[in-house]
Amino acid sequence: MSEPTVPVSFEVYRFDPATDTQPRYQRYTLDLSPHTPVLTALLRIRAELDPSLSLRYSCRSAICGSCAMQINSKSRLACETHVGPEMERHGRIVVEPMRNQPVLRDLVVDQAPFWREYNGIEPHLKLDPAHPMPEGRPTSMSPEEVERFKETPRCIACAACYSACPAVEADSSFPGPMALAKLYRFVVDPRDQAHQDRLVRIQPNGLWLCLRCHLCTEACPKDVRPSERIRDLKEMAIQVQGATERGSRHAVGFKDNLVDRGVLNEMKLVRQTYGMVGMLSQVGQGLKIMRKKREIMHKPRAIQNVEEVQKIYEALDTKEASR
Ligand code: SF4
Ligand code: SF4
Ligand code: FES
Secondary structure (H helix, E strand, O other): OOOOOEEEEEEEEEOOOOOOOOOEEEEEEEEEOOOOEHHHHHHHHHHHHOOOOOOOOOOOOOOOOOOEEEEOOEEEEHHHOEHHHHHHHHOOEEEEOOOOOOEEEOOEEOOHHHHHHHHHOOOOOOOOOOOOOOOOOOOOOOHHHHHOOOOHHHOOOOOHHHHHOHHHHHOOOOOOHHHHHHHHHHHOOOOOOOHHHHHHHHOOOOHHHOOOOOHHHHHOOOOOOHHHHHHHHHHHHHHHHOOOOHHHHHHHHHHHHHHHHOOOOHHHHHHHHHHHHHHHHHHHHHHHHHHHOHHHHOOOOOOOOHHHHHHHHHHHHHHHHOO
């Protein structure tokens, strides 16, 4: 028995640079069962209603990473997003191309920026020439060593995380969540001899631009959890090189403040982050904040039972050291 169908309304982003000066949204309606993937619906629109619609796809089973797009404003794989739940939540399905990459036509984007960042982290093993891998036979790794990769080998390079990332949107020099998760994968690979160099190079090259919003982790269809691996990279970079960047100085200063008094001393944190000279560039902003919040000038008193906060940090530091 065939599943009952319901009318499903689509608003699809259309843009053809050969003929359009502005993008527009085109409306289509199809009768579909709730389990129909959005990709299947788009292919039916193209076959039955409008052969001019452009989109990218291949496997139709959430493995090739080709069909990522914005579905009701979320970066998703069209082949694993079903129309029923989208209609229940939004009453219609708005389909748009991925963000942070230029649109070539309709739902097809130019992925060059995404792949450029991926290439930039040198996604291959760097071996010590004195210790080459044995030729013709595989090298072995212990289960504990494999465990350190976490979920990073699951990545299918769909770019949903890149599309969702506000740091990419704000600063095109940010490598993006997928490239950083991939970098993590090589940093923890026991066969790679460049892990220290990789960490030192990524510190001034965008690592600290991550806003810790976790939107990449939310968008990832394979649960790679890029934001957590970026956090790990930050911790490892500080261990290797100390707090040498503004972002790392801010992170370390934040912790120092909490360990000291259990509360932020904001003036001290600004000094720790920017240094005495760098603080001069913040004078305008500082005056504005001080006008609204005079108490910022005073050194805060330690909270009651601050030693409990100190114990938490001691326990965290001990756990970190034993990893
Ligand atoms: S956590 Fe960082 S990398 Fe992930 S989306 Fe937010 S800013 Fe981008
Ligand atoms: S990390 Fe996840 S969202 Fe990002 S490219 Fe890989 S699979 Fe796609
Ligand atoms: S078509 Fe391959 S992941 Fe969707």
